[in-house]
Amino acid sequence: MTTLSIFNQNQPEQPQTVTEDAGEIQRLLADKGIRFEQWPTRDLPEDVTQETILDAYEAEVAALKRECGFQTADVISLNPDNPQKDALRQKFLDEHVHSEDEVRFFVRGQGLFYLHLDDQVFAVLCQKNDLISVPDGTRHWFDMGPEPRFTCIRLFSNPEGWVANFTGEDIASRLPRYEKLAGAA
Template identity: 75%
Template sequence: MTTLSIFDAHNPEAAPAITHDPGEIAAQLNSKGVRFERWPTQNLPADAAPVEILEAYSAEIAKLKAESGFQTADVISLNPDNPQKEAFRKKFLDEHTHSEDEVRFFVRGQGIFYLHLGDQVFAVQCQKNDLISVPEGTRHWFDMGPEPEFTCIRLFTNPEGWVAEFTGDNIAGQLPRYEALEGEAV
């Protein structure tokens, strides 16, 4: 279930406000300039190839490209049996920004985007059919958990793909990780 947990950035151990209502999640995030929406399910096999996934969502991808100037779309997938899963997880766990919007559509599985917006941190556990677009310059990080299980479509304006500027802020280490939120709030 998609979940939004809102933490006080100055008091991260305080209990967060939590909602599971997709409409409320979209309204909260949209009010902060973060695009969040649910796309209809496409009938794809569990082992669908990236080209099949991109074809199944071609209309939605074309719409986003036209609206926001994205140049490329690809598919990233990670499973618990990946021998580099710990390194991949660590790569995204520190707070960073990008010079372009970070767009992810969850084809399967889940992961948590943490958005550091002013005095709050919005932890969005995205699930299958969730689209999130984190605006350029937004301080954030991503936690896929210790046993990652997801497939996402990514869109980029920069042909180099994912390029991060790390902030050096240690807030990501002060908030509950995937395991705590997945077990308690979701």
């Protein structure tokens, strides 16, 4: 189940707020300028190709491209048997920003987005059906967990794809990781 945990950055041991109500999650994130939606998903086999996934969500992706000016879309998929899973997890675990919105739609599985907004950190455990759009310049990081299992459609304004500028702050190391927050969901 999708969960939002809100932490004070100076007291990261326990969240101040936890909710599993999708409408409340959407409202709380919208108040901070974060787009969150739940789309209907298609029943697709686990070994489906990127092209089939993009074809299945063609209308939704095209609408987002028109609305937000995205140029490209692709699919990222990761399973626990991937030999690079630890390196890939580590790549996204440090706080960073982008010069474009980071948009992910979860076709399968789950992952945890941390959004560092003012003096709070919003940890959004995204699940199948969830779309999250992190605005450009928003400090954030992503934790896929030690045994990742997810498939996401990604949209980009920059045809080069994912380009991060790391902040150098250690905030990500002070918050509970995926293992604790996803286990509580």
